[in-house]
Amino acid sequence: MTEPTSPTGDSADRPSRWRRFSAAARRAVSLPVQGLDYLYQTGQAYRHFTLPILNGAIGDQLAARQDYRAIQMSFRQLGADIAVADLALTGPPLTTVVFLHGLMGDEMIWQTGSPDTPRYGPLLQREAGVRCLYVRYNSGLHISENGELLTRLLTELCAIYPEAVGPLVLVGHSMGGLVIRSAGYYGTHGPDSPAPWISRLRSVFLLGVPNDGSFLEQNSHLTSVMLRKINVAPTRFLSKAMDQRSNGIKDLRHALLVAQDWQDPHADDVLMPPRTVVPPLPGVPYHVLVGSLLKTAGSALHHYFGDGLVGAGSAVGRIFGDPAPPPDAQVYTRVFAQQSHAGLLSNPEVYQYLREHL
Known part of the structure; x- marks a missing residue:
């Protein structure tokens, strides 16, 4: 009709x-x-990110007042902390890969993804026959504090499972790479150095790590200093608010890996603050993986902005880019073009590099 x-x-x-x-x-x-x-x-x-974000922002303050929300460094399984003794590692010695996340991250960044963005942990365990362990830590603490905690954790791992833990591989993204480097310092400069895990260390992978500091935090610090110098009520208020960011974030300014640097009275100097040189551990291959938003490397923009959060110049780092490194240093650098900071966590080429160089 x-x-x-x-x-x-x-x-x-x-x-x-x-x-x-x-x-x-x-x-x-x-x-x-x-x-x-x-x-x-x-x-x-994404609810699992809520607590890590809070800790990255003010985790040092949470820890200082013993707040239950302060994250304790620990291995993680099934979304929960697990004591080293409860890992129950058995069988013949296996290459053991330990992953560390970056600022405001958690262990899930290494494990969960979509079919188009596979994550490295499960893939390596399945395809390379290695054992993967994941660490979560309070990224609001000083990097040096987390470095000391990590060397203790790895020492405990090797002490409890001397047979099951074979060659040790450490993989760090962003701040996680700095924590690894700090742990290497304390593992070789502590009262019981060298720590037992040092002799098992086969290689280190640094993904998008600000080895010479973060331009974002450097700009934040400079802004805070300038506001304080203006010295009127509104600018003092803004400067004080900005300075509430965590110690972990502040350490990113110049990648401070050793406690004596942030304890120095000149630690907040804009020009030439104290900074202890932490070279690569002798005889250990370091793989410095750098992201770049550009198609080609070598430009000033690539050097400064890099993957958008970490400049390529900082990721390569003076200590790793030294044309005359110590004779026992082994540093390998690879730039991944058109790759963002977060994209380094789920890039097929990065995964292939990891698998080939474990």
Whole structure:
């Protein structure tokens, strides 16, 4: 049965327009509901980041007042801390790969992804036959504090499982790489050095690590200093608010890996602050993996901005880019073009590099 048509054609148009209007109205009404549902689903998917983000921002303050929300450095399994003694590592010695996340991250960045963005831990365990362990730590603490905690954790791992833990490989993203380097310093300069895990260390992978500091934190510090110098009520307030960022973030300014540097009275100097040189551990291959948003390396933009969060110049680092390194230093650098800071965690080429050089 056809719709009646007026001589002008209006009758035929009205039902069609009404139906279109009704459909549009229903969609408009449903948008807020769909939006809330999307936000809820997204929040559920990423809820594990809430605590790490809080710790990255003010984790030092949480730890100082013994707040239950302060993360304790630990190995992680099934989304929970696990004591070293409860890892129950058995069997013949296996290459053991230990992953460390960056600022405000957690162990899930190495494990969960989509079919298009596979994560390195499960892939390496399945395809390379290695054992993968994941560490979570309070990224708001000083890098040196986490470095000391990591060397203790690795020492405990090797002491409890001397047979099961074979060659040790450390993989760090962003701040995690600095924590690894700090652990190497304390593992060779501590009261019981060298720590037992040092002799098992086969290689170190540094993914997007600000080895010479973060330009973002350097700019934040400079802004805070300038606001303080203006010295009027609004600028003093802003400077004080900015200075509430965690010790871990502040250490990123110049990649301070040793406690004596941030304890120095000149630690906050804008020019030439104290900084202890922490060279690569002798005889250990260091693989410095650098991201670049650009197609080609070598430009000033590549050097300064790099992967968007870590400049390529800082990632390579003076100590790793030294044209005349110590004779026992083994440093290998690879730049991944058109690759963001977060993208280094799920790049097939980066994964292939890891697998080939374990």
